[in-house]
Every structure is written in structure tokens, then in C-alpha cells.
Amino acid sequence: MSASAAPPTVTPAARRFALIGGSLGNLVEWYDWFVYASFAIYFADSFFPGDNPTTKLLNTAGIFAVGFLMRPVGGWVLGRAADRHGRKSALTLTVTLMSVAALLIAVAPTYGQAGYFGALVLLMARLLQGLSIGGEYAASATYLTEASARNRRGLGSSFQYVSMTCGQLLGLAILITMQHTLTTGQLQSWGWRVPFVLGAVFALVVFWLRRRLTETEAFTEETGGGSDTARGSLKALWEHRREAGLVMALTLGGTVAYYTYTTYLTKYLIGSAGMAKSTATLVSFTALAVFAAIQPLAGTLSDRIGRRPLLITFAVGCTVGTYPIMTALGSAHSYWSALGLSLLALVIVTGYTSINAAVKAELFPTRVRALGVALPYALANALFGGTAEYVALWFKDAGHEKMFFWYVSGCALVSLVTYVLMPDTRDAALSRAEAEAGTGARPAPAEAAG
Secondary structure, eight states: OOTTSOOOOOOHHHHHHHHHHHHHHHHHHHHHHHHHHHHHHHHHHHHOOSSOHHHHHHHHHHHHHHHHHTHHHHHHHHHHHHHHHOHHHHHHHHHHHHHHHHHHHHHOOOHHHHTTHHHHHHHHHHHHHHHHHHHHHHHHHHHHHHTSOGGGHHHHHHHHHHHHHHHHHHHHHHHHHHHHHSOHHHHHHTGGGHHHHHHHHHHHHHHHHHTTOOOOHHHHHHHTTOOOTTTTOHHHHHTTHHHHHHHHHHHHHHHHHHHHHTTTHHHHHHHTSOOOHHHHHHHHHHHHHHHHHHHHHHHHHHHHHOSHHHHHHHHHHHHHHHHHHHHHHHTOOSHHHHHHHHHHHHHHHHHHHTTHHHHHHTTSOGGGHHHHHHHHHHHHIIIIITTHHHHHHHHHHTTOTTHHHHHHHHHHHHHHHHHHHSOOOTTEESSHHHHHTOSSOEEOTTTTTO
């Protein structure tokens, strides 16, 4: 593509289809990922013997955390694939892997049928899911951000957490429906397998949809400039190691807070507040529905005032608010009190979730954008996000549950320092075409020289 060539025109309809297609696929990916946590209270007995319910949940939470260990591998392998072969091909591959993993969980034998072999199948499926989701985050974050108009990237990227949260909501809706139609014994015996079968079917539908997506303008422009053997390589990422470090630091507080108030919340309300399982599930469902609805509002706000104000607001709120919110939730016995506190926490977390995909994508040039988002983000999640629930249960089992609240606040404080010191990324150009449009946007690192 010559320097004087006009960038191709992308119609609003094409952008909408790209956002819808990318978001629906992301929804199914995260449905499969989170449904494990939602149904763990019912299938923990199937794979681990013993009489201590907290120990059984620790075992299932441990396997949940182990799945995160594969996310850096998935981020590296599939992030590289997205930078070298396109966002579309990587998105198609991730949903295929997730479908296979869901089927494995659905057919895994119980402890009574095959001893610990069933737990081994569960572990292998979670590792495969970790590989898939490690690439999914980067590919979808990059795709949704690149496919959005420059002045609406905050809005476009917010749909990543809209779809992620809707994936959780779908899982919770299925759980609530099954809680009202099946007995607890039926759920523990065979009912927990149903959502995994559905997840595999949903993934097949998304595979068909993603095959029909169009590649982003930024990637097409990059590959049109000739062969680049370093594209998507660790060597190319090393050239942007400062930005990679920023991704890890800005992710730390956000991922711990997100998993605390989403996947762990239901277990906390049941185990610590003494709330009925069905009531706790309904609290989580309602709070997450509101949470999903406000993501685009916050994303749009960031397009007007910048990314840093929202990130800083989240980090301050999480640092000072976690202890009182979690303490109050531990004493909440009614639906409305628990819902109000949960919504307060999730509104604070929205300052991170609504725009983090755009911020990370805006830090890197096209040739290493997917890998730059994927690998450091996956490492931060493996170390902190995936272990949040396990750390919480460990403190509870040790008799020091409130220490976990300080842990969450400390992680948010680290990210707060990062947000204060980092530049605002809203005006970064994601491609040469955007930079040549002459609207004052600054190029992403090393992009102008391309």
C-alpha cells in the first residue's frame, strides 16, 4: 500500500457485523469457561471424595486455577497466529478448541465410576480451555478494537466484557432454570453435565459464524506491505517490553477484582453469608445483567474524556472499598442488600472492564498487537486472576477470610500507581491509514515507521 493511497472505506454495517460476530463468539467462549465455576458447587462431589465441602471446592477451584496456567501458552501460540495469519483465523481456532474441551467435561467419568481418572479428564479439559481462552482474549480484544471506528474504540472494545458477562449470564440462567426444575440430587447426579453439552453445541454455531467474518483493515494493511518474518514473534514483542510490562501491571488489580465479584461472589454469599444457593445465584445473575448493560456507557465515556480517568476511578474505589463492601456482603442475608452491595462493587470494576481491551490494543503496533495483548495479560491472569478464588478459599479454610479483602485492595493499589504514571492511549492510531487521515491521532509505538 503506497503512502498516498487512500485507506479503504469500511461501512457502518460492516463494522456492526464485525462487532456482533466477534462478540457472539466471545460470549460462547466465556460461557464455556465460566460455567465450570457456576456448576462447581454441584459436581465437586462427583470427582473428589471426602466430607469437607470447603476441601472439595478447593480441589475444583485448584483445577479452575490450573486452567489459567495454559493461558500464557495459548496467548503466545494463538497471539502469534493472530499476528501472522489474521485475527479471523485465530478466532475460529479458539472456538474449536473450546468446543472439544466442553465435550470432554460433559462425558468425564465420576470418582465412583473411574476413581481419579475423572478428575484427570477434568484437568485436561481445563488445560485445553486455558489454551483456547488465552488466545481468545487477545484475538477478540484486538479484533473488536481494530474493527471499531477510531472515535468509538472505547465503545467497541466494551463489548468484550459485555459478551464475557453475557456468557456468565447464560450459564447462570441455565443454572437458575435447572435449580427450579431439577432436585439437588438430580443436579449433582447428571444435571451438571447439561450446560457443557450445550456449550459444545453453541461453539459449533459460532464456528460457522466466525468463518464468515471479514479481516480487520489494520491487519490487511500490515500484511499488504510485504512479508515480515518477525511479525508476532517474541523478538518483536521484546522491542515493546515496556508496553508488555504495562499490560501486566494494569491487569493485576482489574483481574483480581473481576474474579472476586463474579466467579467467587456466589460461593462467598453461600459459604460466608449463609445465603441459600438459589438466592445467591439470583443475586449474581441480576448484578451481572446490570454490569453488562453499563459497559458500553463507560466505554463511550472513555471516548470523550480518555481512558485514564476511568482506570484511576476503578483503582481508587477498589483499593479503599473492597474491605467494607466484602465485609458487608458477608453479613448480607437478604436478596436486596446483597444485590445493592454487589452492584456497587461491579460499578467500580466497570472502570477497568469497559476499556481494558482498547487500552492494551492501543499500546502496540499492528505487527505484534495480538501477541502484545495476549501474553502479558495471560501471565497476569495466571498469577492473579485464576488464583483469586483459590486464595479466597485458602484464607477462609485457614480461618483468616478477611485477609483476602486486603489482598484484593493491595493488587488494586499496584494498578493505581500504573494508571497514574502511564499515558492516555485514546488518541493512538492503530494503523498507518488512521495516522494518514490527519485527525490528530498519534501512532501506536513504532507504527509510523512501518
